[in-house]
Amino acid sequence: MKSISIIGAGPAGIEAASVLAKQGMTVALFEKSSSPLKNIADKAFLFPNFAAASDIVELMSKKLLNQNITLHYDTEIVDMRREGQGWKIVDGKGATYYSDCVLMATGYTPFDAHRKEELGYGIYGGVVTSLEMEKMIRYNQIVNSLGEKPKRVVFLQCVGSRDEKSGNHYCSKVCCVTAVKQAIELKRQLPDTEAYIFYMDLRMWGQHFEELYRQSQQEYGVRYVRGRISEASGTFDGRVQIKAEDTLMGLPLKMTTDLLVLMVGMEASEGTRCLAKACGICGDYGFAQSVDPHLGDCLTAESGLYVCGACKRPMSINDVVNDARAAAVAILEAE
Numbered sequence: 183m184k185s186i187s188i189i190g191a192g193p194a195g196i197e198a199a200s201v202l203a204k205q206g207m208t209v210a211l212f213e214k215s216s217s218p219l220k221n222i223a224d225k226a227f228l229f230p231n232f233a234a235a236s237d238i239v240e241l242m243s244k245k246l247l248n249q250n251i252t253l254h255y256d257t258e259i260v261d262m263r264r265e266g267q268g269w270k271i272v273d274g275k276g277a278t279y280y281s282d283c284v285l286m287a288t289g290y291t292p293f294d295a296h297r298k299e300e301l302g303y304g305i306y307g308g309v310v311t312s313l314e315m316e317k318m319i320r321y322n323q324i325v326n327s328l329g330e331k332p333k334r335v336v337f338l339q340c341v342g343s344r345d346e347k348s349g350n351h352y353c354s355k356v357c358c359v360t361a362v363k364q365a366i367e368l369k370r371q372l373p374d375t376e377a378y379i380f381y382m383d384l385r386m387w388g389q390h391f392e393e394l395y396r397q398s399q400q401e402y403g404v405r406y407v408r409g410r411i412s413e414a415s416g417t418f419d420g421r422v423q424i425k426a427e428d429t430l431m432g433l434p435l436k437m438t439t440d441l442l443v444l445m446v447g448m449e450a451s452e453g454t455r456c457l458a459k460a461c462g463i464c465g466d467y468g469f470a471q472s473v474d475p476h477l478g479d480c481l482t483a484e485s486g487l488y489v490c491g492a493c494k495r496p497m498s499i500n501d502v503v504n505d506a507r508a509a510a511v512a513i514l515e516a517e
């Protein structure tokens with residue numbers, strides 16, 4: 183039976199590995215971290231149903247228990263190219279591996295909030311990212327820069343997405359509903375804390391997302407302000423002052439908050455950028471490019487090279503799992 187190298191042990195890589203191994207393919211799964219699913223393991227609860235991220239990690243990890251799958255952790259793949267009828271991939275220590283075909287599932291990296299200097303991330307302790315908020319929710323430790331319970335928390339959407347200055351014109355797709363999810367969790371843990379979400383548009387595209395948005399307002403009293411925050415600065419008592427414009431009212435406004443949560447977008451990971459470039463399949467913004475968004479979304483211009491998951495564009499977990507299964511079918515049909 184044919185062999186495949188899968189690069190990246192996120193939900194996309196694991197799902198594809200599991201399907202292909204069950205069909206008898208010999209699978210080598212490479213992950214640069216020391217464990218799988220790091221972009222899920224760092225979350226608390228998952229939209230749309232508030233499943234504990236730790237449960238999903240456990241369920242997905244079990245899919246790796248197949249004798250046809252060989253796991254290579256702490257192995258960063260830095261190059262890959264066609265050799266003869268198959269593929270040769272190279273890791274950061276110079277070791278080489280050969281297989282009949284390759285599936286890239288190298289995923290995303292969160293936008294680095296330091297790049298939005300005007301929002302004060304890394305300068306004021308009260309400015310945090312959505313990833314840090316996930317951690318605070320997970321450990322029931324939502325505190326301001328002084329270690330106290332916040333009286334008010336402001337979430338800001340579209341940080342590093344739909345943004346001329348950071349060069350990312352695309353929508354990151356998951357951050358609108360992530361803010362709704364986090365605001366609900368905040369109110370569950372700290373019912374007296376005020377929660378505000380500043381948004382440009384609310385993109386509640388998935389099943390149950392609109393209901394979550396309604397529930398956040400009706401049941402939890404989360405308040406929504408249509409507008410962008412232009413600047414954040416620190417106050418003498420460790421809080422954060424924001425300058426914004428309410429674009430529905432057409433009014434500039436200032437507000438003080440204990441925590442400003444930056445909803446960072448998804449960018450192509452370093453591995454995605456580097457490997458897509460090495461194989462000539464680099465698309466917009468460094469994401470991997472498939473041959474056709476309708477009928478060949480897991481195929482690439484290189485024969486025997488396939489792509490799935492968030493290495494192509496921002497996706498939610500159910501998107502990437504379905505995409506990985508589609509990639510597995512395309513591989514089984516072709517190889």
Ligand SMILES: Cc1cc2nc3c(=O)[nH]c(=O)nc-3n(C[C@H](O)[C@H](O)[C@H](O)COP(=O)(O)OP(=O)(O)OC[C@H]3O[C@@H](n4cnc5c(N)ncnc54)[C@H](O)[C@@H]3O)c2cc1C
Nearest residue numbers: 190192193194214221228229259289290453491492498499
């Ligand atoms: C703040 C935030 C909250 C979110 N909350 C949710 C949620 O509640 N529900 C939901 O459905 N989705 C959520 N998401 C989205 C979710 O994280 C992604 O859908 C999912 O992680 C994408 O899976 P993937 O396998 O495509 O990529 P990734 O999860 O990024 O996995 C890719 C893997 O490839 C590895 N890798 C990369 N390069 C190399 C290389 N060169 N060699 C070896 N290994 C490599 C990486 O280490 C990584 O483990 C959230 C995202 C963010 C930013």
Ligand code: SF4
Nearest residue numbers: 340343353354357358
């Ligand atoms: S999902 Fe929402 S917050 Fe994220 S980039 Fe799109 S519009 Fe902005």
